[in-house]
Amino acid sequence: MKKSWNKAVLLGLGLFLFLAGIVTGCGSNGGNVQTGASGGSSGTKPTITFGVTPWTSTIPPTQVAKAILEQMGYTVKLQDADAGVVYAGLSKGDIDVFMDAWLPDMHKNYMEKYQGSIEDVAVSYPDGELGWVIPAYVEGIESIEDLKGKEELFGKKIYGIEEGAGMTITSREMIQAYGLDLEYQASSEPGMLTQAKRMISAKKPILFLGWRPHSMFVRWDLKVLKDPKDFFKTSEVHVLVHKGFDQKAPEAYQFLKRWSIPVEDVEKMILNIEDGAKPEDVAKEWIKNNQDKVNQMMGK
Structure with a gap:
């Protein structure tokens, strides 16, 4: 009888612990499982x-x-x-x-x-606005067409961004279309702006790419040259x-x-x-x- 009683107690305790485990498990997950954006069952978003x-x-x-x-x-x-x-x-x-x-x-x-x-x-x-820009203190040039015959003023260079960028490709096409004696200097945006800062600080003419939004238009007085052939659109x-x-x-x-x-x-x-x-x-x-x-x- 004593052995049977002990066995019954052990079985009852085991069942209690099993059921308690189920309840605890359900309670620990309630409201905290993050449904994945992918709808998966892992509970994590990608x-x-x-x-x-x-x-x-x-x-x-x-x-x-x-x-x-x-x-x-x-x-x-x-x-x-x-x-x-x-x-x-x-x-x-x-x-x-x-x-x-x-x-x-x-x-x-x-x-x-x-x-x-x-x-x-x-x-x-x-x-978003973009185009070729020059400092406002450069007089007599308002349009890309005005650059013809005045390329030497800018060292026959236009400073731009990296090869493969849309503005780079378009700018090379513009040089041909407008018949300009300019060399496109491909660089990075920081490299182009460093050159612009150096030239503008010395009040020298410089021709480079500009676009908005950009702080260059706040830091410097620039003008976007008119583009009669309409290469650059807003x-x-x-x-x-x-x-x-x-x-x-x-x-x-x-x-x-x-x-x-x-x-x-x-x-x-x-x-x-x-x-x-x-x-x-x-x-x-x-x-x-x-x-x-x-x-x-x-x-x-």
Whole structure:
């Protein structure tokens, strides 16, 4: 009898512990499992990779979108690369998002090449301006046509950005179309601006590429030369994703579909970053000051 009683007690205790384990397990998961954006059962959202070109206009929108997506539970990775590499990465899915596509003309070559594997999801801002610029103190030149016969004034050079960029390709075409005796000096944006700063500080003439949003128009008194042949048109800046991103991260995809930001805000953030503020802090400050807009983009 004693052995039977002991056995019954042990069996009862085992059953109690088993049931307690089930209840504890259910309680520990309640409300805390993060549903993956991909709809999987692993409970994790996918990592999202942004392409980041070496242009100042790319950084503020990328940092703002990154901060918001991290609030939404995503891990966000930034991949620095020039425009050609970013577009190639978008086409293959190595890069998920690019926040600084200048359409329809400046990045036309990339879009035509990769159109089957890239999706245009939103207009970030509609009023991107770009062209050839000179300091306002250079008199007598208001149009690209006015450069004819005065190329020596600028050392027969126009300073630009990297090879493969839309503005580089277009600028080379413009030199031919306008019959100008100019050599295109390809560089990076920082390299071009360093040269511009050096020449402008010395009050010397310089011809280089300019676009908005950019702090160059705030820091220096510049004029955009008229383009009678209409090579440079006002561009819209778009958000692009790899085709299939809507399946990988539906919630993030819907957020990006609702994305927009004023060009003036982008220029202010560029200035703050150039003056020494951390891009992450500038982005967080914008989010704090624009919570209603952020909520709208998040679908709240």
